[in-house]
Amino acid sequence: MAVRSQLCDACDIRDLTFCSALHGEEHIRLRQLLTHVQYDGHSTIFHEAEEADYVFNVTSGSVKLYKLLGDGRRQITGFLFAGDFLGLALNLTYSYTAEAIEPVTACRFPRQKLERLFDEFPRLEKRMLGMAVDELAAAQDQMLLLGRKTAKEKVASFLLMLARRQEHRGVNDAAIEVPMSRSDIADYLGLTIETVSRTLTQLRKEATISLKDNKHIEAIGLSMLEDLAEGL
């Protein structure tokens, strides 16, 4: 993890982040709080139960968030990509561990100073609340997935989620980028790596998807995936 200089003006994902909630003078104030940081792939950004001193905006790379049970069973609660906000714990401690999947760059903000800025720029706090509400809706979708969907429906939903977020980031590629391992996918969907692998093979044989390689999947039958994800 290294600290670099500040280069917000060149930030090509500014519109995706909460930075876009502020303008001109306000944004300069925000920038004064920020440090650019980098993480190697597989390195930990913070641990569950650690003091939540910082929040982050991911500017490149991908991150997984997870919680553990006493015996090591793991549940990945989310994946983050460029433009996503990290550390929406205005609690004292983080409620999950955040780990870089690939090399990650991010803007880091001291939580307390950022919160003080809320009083000056209510728009910032509004934006934060909006993000929390969106995350909550996503969490509820994920509960539906984990509790009630079949393996096939889970994998279809997962691929769709990746495709939609990739599109949201403005990436225009026929293939879905899948930076995470089978093990990460399994722990996100509440399955085993074997079931994930078998399900992908099944979707491939049905010609619903096509695997360019393990990290790039093409959706051939997009409407098929959508129907699967809805439980139809």
Place this chain on the structure above:
Amino acid sequence: MAVRSQLCDACDIRDLTFCSALHGEEHIRLRQLLTHVQYDGHSTIFHEAEEADYVFNVTSGSVKLYKLLGDGRRQITGFLFAGDFLGLALNLTYSYTAEAIEPVTACRFPRQKLERLFDEFPRLEKRMLGMAVDELAAAQDQMLLLGRKTAKEKVASFLLMLARRQEHRGVNDAAIEVPMSRSDIADYLGLTIETVSRTLTQLRKEATISLKDNKHIEAIGLSMLEDLAEGL
């Protein structure tokens, strides 16, 4: 659903709600927005995808929130009791259906008017953000439960959740009140009613719990339940 007069002063759960974020004059302003409403058991408070015109504070009774798949499979994403906030969708539409389990009373606020109050009383918005963050942490716990816990661990976690929230409400009773049906419990835990029933029977035979009747369960081995819930 009937509308009653306003009686905040007599509200015995005011400290539990976001009303406590305001004082004196501020609270009077808040009160002007509010309508007291009642719902029969099994009645729907609002539907998923409906316009989110109101938010609520539950003052008595219990509520379940759920989402459906295309073929009718259901996932209950949460239960609400006295003091809980409902409708934290600052979106245009509700992201789930809310249904009364027992007769429910609630304070209802027009969402847009409440949001306008945010600008005057930032403390209110802070409180809202805090609630959203807490709900998010709870949602992540539930993902861990749904994705990685066994039936026994799920039921144990569920009973502990009820016990803790009952305690938080200040109810001092050895027995855990379980107002929801086995079907609701099953759809909350991602199980079937049969598995829920069998698991409760098993816990009873192991003398970890004792069923006074179907709606009242006593935790005999509390530490046993806690260990189960942590996956130890």
Place this chain on the structure above:
DNA sequence: CGAATTTTTGATGTCTGTCAACTCCAGTGG
């Protein structure tokens, strides 16, 4: 009290997990 509904219990089935072997690559070093 009796019908309807909910819950429990039993028998059986299946989806996904477990265990194990094989394949495929990427990286290493002779």
Place this chain on the structure above:
DNA sequence: CCACTGGAGTTGACAGACATCAAAAATTCG
């Protein structure tokens, strides 16, 4: 350059936890 190695992914055989189907028991309620 290519054999070697180790990790990730795939595939197969089998097992088990939970689901499904069915019926009895308990509870609710008119």
